[in-house]
Ligand SMILES: Cc1ncc(C[n+]2csc(CCOP(=O)(O)OP(=O)(O)O)c2C)c(N)n1
């Protein structure tokens with residue numbers, strides 16, 4: 587096969603094509619689950635950006651939250667626990683014209699999948715990652731997760747959780763993520779603005795969402811967050827300042843910030859990687875480039 591540089595795939599610009607909406611599959615989430623707000627916010631963001639269904643792929647792991655791709659009329663990949671990111675990277679590198687969103691829970695992203703997550707962040711892969719952070723393992727009926735608060739009595743911590751919780755915002759800042767935000771599923775419009783920004787961002791767009799599990803987490807409830815959250819946008823925060831972002835990430839207690847913590851521009855993995863920068867993998871010749879030269883060297 588000829589070894590020529592490929593033309594990049596381009597997403598269909600026509601707004602006449604069907605835009606992402608709900609499917610006929612009704613969510614199986616418990617009534618009142620925070621994840622309803624997240625699916626509504628993602629749908630709202632994709633509608634606002636007028637991206638046709640055929641150009642969107644939503645990848646997830648396993649968990650209540652990871653059922654999300656079934657409920658939107660985009661393409662979807664409901665994969666393995668903690669493995670949404672490698673699938674999403676593969677999809678995006680296969681076709682640069684696609685809008686690729688990875689979703690999942692706090693267990694999925696910050697437990698078993700944490701390794702994939704921090705490396706995708708530091709590589710600045712062009713993806714959107716939305717975590718439905720309910721601070722519990724919902725699907726497996728209420729065990730402690732990496733974001734469960736100290737002292738919380740759960741099925742796996744009957745005398746109270748003795749592990750310090752991981753802070754997703756601080757992890758993202760430390761890993762070099764270029765768009766770091768936190769939303770609340772009780773404020774769908776604000777969350778949708780953050781997701782829209784993440785999709786538009788040229789690089790890794792991370793949105794951690796307080797998405798209460800009304801069945802297994804009786805501490806971090808909608809009321810808990812309603813009483814505490816305040817918006818960074820209305821508090822003089824400068825999202826281009828990493829030091830301010832670090833300071834805000836430390837806030838937890840009576841006042842908890844939501845909004846855009848940090849945003850910066852730097853080259854993406856696709857810009858820097860030799861093969862990907864020539865175009866999507868689906869348009870590239872199969873096999874080793876310059877294989878005769880390599881074989882000559884070793885044979
Ligand atoms: C490799 C593997 N380990 C463990 C499980 C069991 N498991 C399924 S979902 C889950 C955790 C779900 O919690 P989270 O990701 O926070 O999602 P939620 O249900 O809270 O939305 C676990 C441990 C699994 N399916 N696969």
Ligand code: SF4
Pocket residue numbers: 614615616618619620621650651720724725798799800801802
């Ligand atoms: S168990 Fe919790 S996370 Fe799962 S659907 Fe019910 S409320 Fe949502």
Ligand SMILES: [Mg+2]
Pocket residue numbers: 649691692693718719720721722723724731
């Ligand atoms: Mg969870």
